[in-house]
Amino acid sequence: MAGRSITELRGGRVYDPAHGIDGVVQSIYLCDGQVVGAPSDPSDIKVSHDLSGCIVMAGGIDIHTHIGGGKVNLARMMLPEDHRQDLVARGRHPRMGSGHAAPSTLTVGYRYAEMGYTACFEPAMLAANARQAHLEMGDTPIVDKGAYVLLGNDDLMLRMLAGKEPGVKVRDYIAWTLRAAQAMAIKVVNPGGINAFKFNQRKLDLDEQNAYYGITPRQVLLALADGIRELGLPHPLHIHGCNLGVPGNLDTTLATIAALDGLPAHLTHVQFHSYGTEGDRKFSSGAAAVAEAVNRSPNISMDVGQILFGQTVTESGDSMRQYAGSAFGSPKKSVLMDIECDAGCGVVPFKYKDKNFVNALQWAIGLELFLLVSDPWRLFLTTDHPNGAPFTTYPHLIRLLMDRSFRNDMLKTINPDAAAASTLASIEREYTLYEIAIMTRAGPARSLGLGNLGHLGVGARGDVAVYVDHPDRERMFTTPRFVFKAGEMIVRDGRVIASPTGATHVMRVDYDTSIERTLDAYFERYMTVSRRNLAVADGEIDGDGRGSLIAHGARRSS
Amino acid sequence: MSTLILRLEAAPDFDVDLSGITPDALKDKRLPDIRRLKLRQGQRDMALGDLFAIDGTVGGDELEIHGACTRLHHVGAGMRAGQLRVIGDCGAWLGSEMRGGTLSVRGNAGDGVGASMRGGLIDISGSVGDYLGAPFPGAVSGMKGGTILVQRRAGRRVGDRMRRGLVVIGGDAGHGCGSQMIAGSIVVLGAVDSGVGTGMRRGTIALAQAPAGLGPGFALNGHFDLAFTQLLLRHVGGLKSAWRSRLSGIASVERWVGDAGGLGEILILS
Numbered sequence: 165m166a167g168r169s170i171t172e173l174r175g176g177r178v179y180d181p182a183h184g185i186d187g188v189v190q191s192i193y194l195c196d197g198q199v200v201g202a203p204s205d206p207s208d209i210k211v212s213h214d215l216s217g218c219i220v221m222a223g224g225i226d227i228h229t230h231i232g233g234g235k236v237n238l239a240r241m242m243l244p245e246d247h248r249q250d251l252v253a254r255g256r257h258p259r260m261g262s263g264h265a266a267p268s269t270l271t272v273g274y275r276y277a278e279m280g281y282t283a284c285f286e287p288a289m290l291a292a293n294a295r296q297a298h299l300e301m302g303d304t305p306i307v308d309k310g311a312y313v314l315l316g317n318d319d320l321m322l323r324m325l326a327g328k329e330p331g332v333k334v335r336d337y338i339a340w341t342l343r344a345a346q347a348m349a350i351k352v353v354n355p356g357g358i359n360a361f362k363f364n365q366r367k368l369d370l371d372e373q374n375a376y377y378g379i380t381p382r383q384v385l386l387a388l389a390d391g392i393r394e395l396g397l398p399h400p401l402h403i404h405g406c407n408l409g410v411p412g413n414l415d416t417t418l419a420t421i422a423a424l425d426g427l428p429a430h431l432t433h434v435q436f437h438s439y440g441t442e443g444d445r446k447f448s449s450g451a452a453a454v455a456e457a458v459n460r461s462p463n464i465s466m467d468v469g470q471i472l473f474g475q476t477v478t479e480s481g482d483s484m485r486q487y488a489g490s491a492f493g494s495p496k497k498s499v500l501m502d503i504e505c506d507a508g509c510g511v512v513p514f515k516y517k518d519k520n521f522v523n524a525l526q527w528a529i530g531l532e533l534f535l536l537v538s539d540p541w542r543l544f545l546t547t548d549h550p551n552g553a554p555f556t557t558y559p560h561l562i563r564l565l566m567d568r569s570f571r572n573d574m575l576k577t578i579n580p581d582a583a584a585a586s587t588l589a590s591i592e593r594e595y596t597l598y599e600i601a602i603m604t605r606a607g608p609a610r611s612l613g614l615g616n617l618g619h620l621g622v623g624a625r626g627d628v629a630v631y632v633d634h635p636d637r638e639r640m641f642t643t644p645r646f647v648f649k650a651g652e653m654i655v656r657d658g659r660v661i662a663s664p665t666g667a668t669h670v671m672r673v674d675y676d677t678s679i680e681r682t683l684d685a686y687f688e689r690y691m692t693v694s695r696r697n698l699a700v701a702d703g704e705i706d707g708d709g710r711g712s713l714i715a716h717g718a719r720r721s722s
Numbered sequence: 723m724s725t726l727i728l729r730l731e732a733a734p735d736f737d738v739d740l741s742g743i744t745p746d747a748l749k750d751k752r753l754p755d756i757r758r759l760k761l762r763q764g765q766r767d768m769a770l771g772d773l774f775a776i777d778g779t780v781g782g783d784e785l786e787i788h789g790a791c792t793r794l795h796h797v798g799a800g801m802r803a804g805q806l807r808v809i810g811d812c813g814a815w816l817g818s819e820m821r822g823g824t825l826s827v828r829g830n831a832g833d834g835v836g837a838s839m840r841g842g843l844i845d846i847s848g849s850v851g852d853y854l855g856a857p858f859p860g861a862v863s864g865m866k867g868g869t870i871l872v873q874r875r876a877g878r879r880v881g882d883r884m885r886r887g888l889v890v891i892g893g894d895a896g897h898g899c900g901s902q903m904i905a906g907s908i909v910v911l912g913a914v915d916s917g918v919g920t921g922m923r924r925g926t927i928a929l930a931q932a933p934a935g936l937g938p939g940f941a942l943n944g945h946f947d948l949a950f951t952q953l954l955l956r957h958v959g960g961l962k963s964a965w966r967s968r969l970s971g972i973a974s975v976e977r978w979v980g981d982a983g984g985l986g987e988i989l990i991l992s
């Protein structure tokens with residue numbers, strides 16, 4: 165092993181929950197893009213960084229952030245002011261960019277890296293838009309990426325369920341879709357509701373029937389969750405439930421958890437699904453009940469979708485709920501569209517105001533959820549970027565979770581009725597760095613089955629974030645001392661210094677190719693493109709020599 | 723005399739965004755700080771002092787830009803008060819989102835003059851490009867207040883989606899003058915191209931010369947001697963002496979109404 169070139173990260177305080185390492189002062193060694201053991205020959209250490217006084221974690225992983233696909237580009241087009249007001253000159257970043265809520269692709273990659281994040285997952289890719297999503301993600305520098313493809317509002321799936329097709333056929337269709345869209349997991353948005361919207365239904369609760377197919381959201385959820393379990397996908401069905409944002413949707417959320425009855429599932433942006441109808445304004449927090457149900461259900465993981473105050477834009481496949489929300493858009497403009505036979509899309513700009521009762525209570529509900537759900541391995545830190553707030557607010561959010569007195573100071577500044585209606589002031593919990601490392605690194609990696617990401621054990625990819633320990637956690641997480649990507653230093657003192665291209669993670673499971681006959685007949689009859697044209701080839705992602713694919717497999721074969 | 727003077731010594735070979743370089747914004751700044759003000763030049767940042775020789779008196783509310791050229795965009799954008807005089811031609815978005823004060827140009831200006839402006843006066847001695855007083859990109863309406871005077875010709879879609887305010891074009895106006903107007907007044911003293919008032923909801927377009935034709939959404943309402951017309955003409959005539967003689971002797975108007983809801987008004991002065 166002569167001539168090994170090892171980079172030593174010496175004497176930092178390491179938080180590596182995947183190995184139970186909770187703030188132990190130790191050195192990390194990087195070689196050939198990976199974490200390696202301590203070298204037997206010290207002369208192999210060619211570079212050494214003294215990390216005394218520093219916190220060391222694996223690179224951050226965002227399990228749910230809208231960074232690619234049609235809706236993001238629609239938001240960019242609809243909101244030139246978002247870009248004009250936040251210009252980043254070349255020099256500040258390796259290449260110029262712009263945008264606060266819906267930044268340009270380059271700016272997204274640089275800003276994530278500048279916070280110590282090294283992987284991001286786009287949760288709402290339509291198969292019909294997969295090519296566009298991969299092009300955008302391919303243009304997003306530094307971070308690894310992957311996407312979840314939407315099913316459950318497409319006419320083919322609903323047709324199969326209505327026709328009582330056997331589960332194996334549904335599974336083959338799921339597996340084919342994963343492959344065709346080059347996706348990492350399956351997401352369902354307002355199960356069957358987006359489709360129902362096209363048949364003039366304006367709401368669809370868990371057991372309401374789609375007017376055309378006669379299928380209920382419950383049936384869609386169960387078919388998909390069961391199919392995904394049978395296929396052995398690491399990440400369970402990623403669920404954006406019914407009735408997003410509707411006061412009283414707490415009952416729907418509880419019923420959804422009950423309906424899953426032990427089936428693995430991930431509930432996303434649960435903050436938007438935890439509303440009661442108590443009080444004068446008929447809007448109250450359902451966080452305690454939802455958190456209790458999640459705590460009781462080891463099959464359920466969730467992310468919060470915290471809102472933070474300020475201007476942002478909401479982007480969603482849920483055209484039914486975005487249509488309802490478009491009346492409250494600020495500035496008052498919106499895009500709502502139907503996308504092929506797949507689903508829909510809605511983009512509505514929104515300004516969350518701390519003096520507004522509903523917005524202030526949404527803020528409190530999100531924090532209550534964070535603090536009342538006990539297991540950080542099943543709870544991930546998100547703002548549902550940019551729906552609750554842009555991802556650049558994560559350091560602020562971490563401080564809110566880690567610093568009770570700061571949280572209570574903020575609580576005093578919001579709408580007083582909302583503050584009084586929340587139990588937040590009485591919650592004493594403060595997150596530890598170990599728990600933050602779980603929520604932002606180890607947990608997402610485990611849930612997605614990312615293998616060598618999200619931890620710092622020997623063989624892990626050399627994605628490392630180093631922060632200077634500081635009691636102000638917002639300041640600490642905003643500006644890392646160093647960030648390494650695959651062993652290469654990419655950020656120094658919070659500034660991007662190198663801009664490699666991250667890999668695209670995809671999930672591959674075998675399926676019976678006879679499903680393609682069904683698909684061909686369907687595509688021929690209803691779609692604007694052929695089945696073959698819809699599928700994204702590997703070469704479209706890795707063919708230019710920059711991008712690369714990392715294929716993951718099922719936990720077990722079905 | 724308390725005028726601050728920016729003198730462009732050599733025309734840049736790149737586009738420069740002058741947003742924020744307004745009399746009100748510079749008023750309380752010291753000269754060295756003014757020289758250091760950051761400007762956007764293409765994909766990079768630069769300092770105001772890199773581009774302009776800066777002299778004159780600080781602390782006043784008058785600003786002059788000498789030797790302007792069409793590479794300078796967003797001149798006077800967002801201005802709130804004071805006097806900004808520009809000698810030379812300007813690029814796009816001059817006076818966009820302006821809220822107050824007077825912005826005068828001895829020369830021509832590009833597209834989007836006074837886009838989404840809310841108040842103040844823009845006075846241009848030469849001609850302008852398209853979308854005068856129209857929505858700034860991303861805005862849902864065009865100008866919401868203030869006055870824009872253009873002594874020569876204006877391009878297409880003058881006052882597109884404007885909500886309030888007055889636009890006077892001394893020369894000709896291009897296709898789609900007053901398109902999608904929501905309210906406000908446009909006066910054109912020269913000839914107008916086709917598509918006047920297309921899709922207008924309300925508002926008034928006064929034309930000194932009859933257009934070749936109007937869209938099918940407009941109907942002749944009759945000939946009138948309206949008190950409003952006399953007030954408008956007196957006001958416009960008071961703005962420039964050349965316009966006063968041009969408008970003298972107009973007694974009645976031919977009034978057309980349309981477009982979408984029938985509340986848009988085109989007055990042909992005769």
Ligand SMILES: [Zn+2]
Binds near residue numbers: 230288432
């Ligand atoms: Zn989302």
